[in-house]
Amino acid sequence: MTGNGKHLRRSVLLLLVISGYATASGQYVSDTLKLREVEVKASFPVNNMGFKRVRLDSTILIPRLDANLSTILAQYSTIFIKSYGNNNLATPSFRGTSAHHTIIEWNGITLNSPMLGQIDLSQLPVAQFQGVEILYGASGLSRTSGAFGGVINLKTNPDWNNFLHVSLSQTIASFNNYTTTLNAEVGNKNFQSHTRANFGTAKNNFPFYNDYSGQTEKLINGSYSQYGFSQDIFAKIKDRHLISARFWYNYSNREIPPLNTNIRPDHLEYQTNKSLRSLAEYTYIHRSLFVKISSSLINDYLHYINDSINAEHQYYSFTNRIRLDIIGIKRLTVKPGLDLSHDWVNSDAYNNQKQRNVLAGFIELIYKVTPAVTLSGLARAEVVDGKLMPFIPAIGVEYKPFSKINLSLSANLSRNYRYPSLNDLYWETWGNPELLPELSYGAEGGITWNWLNNSKRFFLEAELTGYYLLIQDMIVWSPSSASSAIWIPENISEVASRGIEAGINSTFAYWKSNLDLNVTYNFCKATYQKEINPNGSSFGKQLIYTPVHTLNASIRLERNRFYFSYLFNFTGRRYLGKENTEYMPGYNLSNIFLGKSFQLKDFNLSLQIEINNLFDLDYQSIAYRPMPGRNFGITIRGSFSRKSSQ
């Protein structure tokens, strides 16, 4: 923000709040640059107060309305996704951390199950959110504790200029995969309503070569059906008060396919998930004060059945938040906050109902030392079930050495903790109520740069970050000395993760064409720093199923409403044991998209063809879990848009 005076600052703030970015650092809009032919949003914001954030916007999401969050993150972020197959369990490993060290949020509300501490990314359909915000490492402290890897926030925001926007899409893809999505947004300058629905089914019976049986087989027991419905309402009173209410219901019923070595025609394993999420928010916007009060209730139900298990788990999460931004106390911005949450769980795996109460106090200070240097500090204190948790602070610094060059250097130091999940504490027979919280210490430094040429037809941005993360008292389930059948969680492990994340994005607008090139590379050396068992040989070895190298690249070319994208992904070797002998070899995957859209006044019709696994690679991501070969999808999408100002 090269702001000159309070007026600009205020109007920027208003914009931010209204566009919903305000809970973040409040600096995003200045990174949005209008090109003559194409609007470019910087994925790597230069103003990040020393804490790294990346965002994936609707231009990435709209062509993938039939996909789920795991696909998006695997293709467009540096987060490694451990996937058991198409629409099957997918969990993130963010900077070498475990799945429960990544917090997934929906408009700032945690979706991770308090039971497991994690969430299955395959259960979050793209059709139900408009943008993804990724907060790396310590940056997540501004939202919650325990996100050692980071926070991924799924956002839905109103466009106050919208009068009517309706879109309907239908995808037909290989293996009897059908996905329908509907999005209806209607409103005026003071009121907006969003309705979204998605419905998908698939047989998912793709052919694969099974080494175990020595023949090509079709995947059995892999079908699923999933549907979701959401309604958001936003109201604005005199640009001062913003009221919103959202709810989202998601249902899925999926079969779980057997391991390649365990295939029997009568394989019985399936899971039903139902979740209802609701969120009400009130925001007050004033010149130097911003207040946000939110309250959410989540109900999540899971029913798992196999030959010997028939278990139901249900939880409720009630979260209440107050956030204040007090701006302009000289060069200081103060952002205090208070969170109060209550979870309760009824599970077949617990003796009785289990509850958790969390009271969290939080403050963020942003101090502009000089126009070039910004210091920020974050601190969070939490009380969980009456017990005071470790104090978790972070400090960040951002330095923009040049006034005319969009270059920013940033660094931060942080401490974080994660409270054990309810399963860790209370799982019948095996849970360990004596567990301590896990602790982490992180250091990070990065550089971000972007440049728009004079003709505003060429935009280039680059980002390079290095980090170090040490996790102590990490909770690991392992067999007890009393019996090999009894596994108990204990605070016995220690893990260090260090890595480099690099990204380059560019956009060209020449010859009536637009070309986007994106490359992200991730180096992550995550190692065991402590031997759980004195006879082990894991010390200093790479964590299992955690690749050291991952790379994503994409090219998108658009001309005359015709577009072509090529997505490339490289996933490096992943070890299958802590001693690092057996491994899954690295592999490359390529996907292409071809599309053409037709515009008739306010009506747009687009047709898209996608080819996944273009080179028909016969691969497994998780050992003995087959993945589909080359497969196809065709999507037809019609939309109608009219702005209220027109």
Added chain:
Amino acid sequence: MNRITPLSQALVLGVLIFVISSCSKDPIRPSIGPVDPPPGDSSSYTTGFFIVNEGNFNWGNASVTYVDNETGTPYQHIFQQANNRPLGDVAQSMKVMNNRGYIVVNASNRVEVVDLTDFKIIKSIDGFNSPRYIEFVDSTKAYVTNLYKDISVVDLRTLTITKTIKTPEWTEGMVKYNQYMFLTCIGTFSEPSSKRKAKLLILDTETDVIVDSIQTATEPVGIVIDKKLKLWVLCSGGWDGFSAPVLIRVNPDLRQVEKAFSFPGTDIPSRLNINPTGDTIYYLQNGIFQMPVTAAQLPSQPLISSGGHLFYGLAIHPIDGTIYASDAIDYVQDGIAFQFSSSNGILIHTWETGRIPGSFCFSETRNRKSIN
């Protein structure tokens, strides 16, 4: 800038990526990493012992390690190397007879029959219901216990399941006495320990009919026969510590429990074994315990204390009576196997194994005449 059109750039990058991608067309499958080649055809698998590595459930990483007695060298992944395919998911146990190895692969519902000269598959027998152990009745017939539904009768000549003996419950260990097979039966697998009805089943090997049963304590996991032809049954008390573990002695003729020894402490005992002379039994309870069959009470101290190990498997050599034990470490890395002296518990050998070494199988077997 003007000379390089976006199209040409895209083309160059496209070609580049195509080149990179086309390099890796090999199927992406788990690699066992750098391992020694197996002894192969020159020396067969008849002069050593096998370590059966269960692997992690639902990871498909079971394997067999072979240790040659002469050289003491462990050979890893011998099944996969000989047959060019994985062994499967959770290899529970293995037995040998007439130069053939029978590997019971629990979660893959299969018994792999291999030739001990080259470890190549002779036949993969399918159709089990979560098989646990195989026991030979004679050279033509074997029984296989299952977690669910039935006991399988296998014809060793045709290598097929010829019959199933219905039992709704989980059958586990087996010992043959005269014409009868005594099987431990833990109860219904899906039920908690409190509901399971544990017993010994007595199966007539001539008719394949269950003729009788004897009630036992909770979760009878192991059974052996001693030199006086008494059966010893180890009841763990339940994996969840439902009741106190008990070692019972059963008179197979009277079909009665004669004696019961209750275990002290909270550690759950497992892996009941007996030495070749049938006078000493062994089990794991954190450490390795040794007990003469004539003892009036359970030993209070282990012969070999755990000493930082998490002992998982235990076996007694069928000829020299030395003690073999394994440590699965933390179950997410390759384990270790040990050989100890049975007289003083001193460590003789250590070998590396595969993932979760659960049981041992010795090439040399001795069928004690007294039992058959």
